[in-house]
Amino acid sequence: MQLRPEQILNDHQLRRTAVRLAVLRIFLEADEALSQSYLEQQFEQVDRITLYRTLRTFEQKGVIHRALDGTDTPKYALCAGECNEHAHHDHHAHFHCDDCGRTYCLEEMVAPRFHAPRGFRVDEAHMVLTGVCKECLEGVSP
Amino acid sequence: MQLRPEQILNDHQLRRTAVRLAVLRIFLEADEALSQSYLEQQFEQVDRITLYRTLRTFEQKGVIHRALDGTDTPKYALCAGECNEHAHHDHHAHFHCDDCGRTYCLEEMVAPRFHAPRGFRVDEAHMVLTGVCKECLEGVSP
């Protein structure tokens, strides 16, 4: 995985702008999937449309992926690598904590192969786990 | 599974109103998960807020469940049974066709037990499959 924001932009042929670098820095420091509104709050002043387009571009270009977590608030996380504008390769599970509302990527947990039912052709499989995260579990038993 | 709209409302202690009966009839005839906007179009004239509250009530009372399909449009389908205001028991997978956009319940496909990673406690697991449905597959090879 690339570690520096500048290199991530280079690798995906994206212009090096202030907003993009700042967004990437936030993602790199976070260990969870982030919503657009959360990102907005990290800035003193930023245009929500610019943020919207930044996320859309990042997703299209394979910089970030959407973390499906069962809520109605889309969350995003950095792609591990290999993803580009043609294809995403992040098929790991995502975990949503019902207690704190955080969403985590479970990179190590990959959806098993499923045989297609009813004559369908299955191209991708995503798993969404819900429960209580480690921090919240430890918090309730002091 | 209950087959008549009237009985579904009785079983869940819901008042028998025109909108509710009509919505249930649409769900009973459909073999796929439906969005609120789709339901709206099935009526000549209906208030969207009433429809919104109808779906919310149905979901709370265990009449319908939300079908997670990876899109940003919530879809709903009838619960198989046993669901009530206290708990939902529909943990089957859902399939989303990238071609026609339809979402289907895969009642027969239940998420396997997962061991909790990273010290998390997993309460529920949902699976979302994407690909091409039977109708669309047959449509392209005439």
Added chain:
DNA sequence: AATTTCATGCAACGTTGTTGCATTTGTGTT
């Protein structure tokens, strides 16, 4: 430095989620 291509900021609009409130309707009781 000039040019070109693209990102940004802002206005604007549509959709959806959500609540408050007055009115109508369903249902159990006189």
Added chain:
DNA sequence: AACACAAATGCAACAACGTTGCATGAAATT
């Protein structure tokens, strides 16, 4: 059958988001 109560509906209203167009500013290319 009429009544009374609780709940559902219709409508106004607002917030949050997603999305596009356009003028302006910034990055990359020459």
